[in-house]
Amino acid sequence: MTPRIFLVGILALAVGCGGDDTSSTETNTGSGEKQYTIAVIPKGTSHVFWKSVHAGAQNAADELGNVMVLWKGPLLESDTKGQVDVVQDFIVKKVDGICLAPLDSQALIEHVNVAKEAGIPVVIFDSGLDDESNTVSYVATDNWHGGELAAQTLAESIGGKGNVILLRYKTGSESTEQREEGFLAKLKEAYPEVNVISSDQYAGVTPEEAFANATQILQKYEGQVNGIFAVCEPNGEGVRKAIEQLGLTGKVKFVGFDPNEPLIDGLSNDQVHGIVLQDPVKMGYEAVMSMMKHLQGEEVEKRIVTGEYVATPENMNTEEMQRLLKPEQY
Incomplete structure (x- = not known):
């Protein structure tokens, strides 16, 4: 049995058993507004860059008001298998959407395809896939x-x-x-x-x-x-x-x-x-915002560029460079 078939089998079992799933897409507020659960999966969790991406993702969720961000990724950026396991876990939990920064441009393609087959859209951020046909958008630096x-x-x-x-x-x-x-x-x-x-x-x-x-x-x-x-x-x-x-x-x-x-x-x-x-705060923000637009039936650009800049000894103390050199962290 291939890993792909095995994962789909797990999904079918989970749905058939009707188990308790706090990430279900059917969650609503008391006012009747639908609540969304979006998994955000970075390449790693130890570097400063990812902490700023996390801040941007949470900023988007706070602004929207009806989104819960589930932030989880491998500790080290060498752990591709660990990232695959995180993706598979969120598919089984039936999150509404996945925002993914793939550690490997090839190895994650199959799992993005499985997510789509399970009805879970995927926004790619930071680093691309070699096959983007089953993704909503790619949000990243040029x-x-x-x-x-x-x-x-x-x-x-x-x-x-x-x-x-x-x-x-x-x-x-x-x-x-x-x-x-x-x-x-x-x-x-x-x-x-x-x-x-x-x-x-x-x-x-x-x-x-x-x-x-x-x-x-x-x-x-x-x-x-x-x-x-x-x-x-x-x-x-x-x-x-x-x-x-x-x-x-x-x-x-x-x-x-x-x-x-x-x-x-x-x-x-x-x-x-x-x-x-880069602008990691903007990257996390735009990834979650793009996912929400897609989930609500709005058109989303296939490629969203978040900007690139250079700090030097001469310009490092300008307001813009200070914002980018010391971005918000979660």
Whole structure:
């Protein structure tokens, strides 16, 4: 028996038994207004970015007044099986809708299809699927453009020429792969005197892994590398720490993607020369709002872009950059 058939069988059993289900779509308020339960499933739950997505999702629920957000995801962004288990659990619980940030652009497709077969619509956010035919909408940063902004910022910080390193994240993560390819494409197109001396190394999914791998690659190219780009927050923190401990502050220019407190501080002490920023609060908000529009029969755009920006030492104290560098958290 395939996992897909087994899951559908569980759904049939759950419906047939008529068990107690507090997430049922039939819940109403005393005034007769229908209550909706929307599951929001991030890639992970430990990084600052996801806490801000959670805040945005809850803001939408609070504004709507008749929505309960169920927030649950794996602890680590390497746990694809854990995320699959969460999706399956919410399907069995018959939530009204699922907002999902897939850890793998291929591995989650089957489970999104099962959700649709069960009558549960899915909005994808943050990171895309290779097959979006059974999804309502994709709410995310334009990650390719984010990678281009990183390339422009890093190239300008090294004076338009020199050697740089791209430190990748993990295979199957559509959002970071788009950043990586956008970064390489922009350098090739606009900065012929910038040479990418390494673009095939992966940092890993935790700051500790990223620190070890960044240390290794920076030591390998010591005296040759002028700049480095790390494509997400945990990678960025590992790279920042490696630069600091190797005595390369100011010597190797560094651009990251997504902020945390040490990276923000790095903008002020010559450790960090740019941070590409998303709007995670808006992303969580728009994901839940898009789901509710769909559930109420309204038309929803297939692609919703939430914006991308760059904080630098020069602009970091502006009102807009402060809002994005230190977004609301749940």
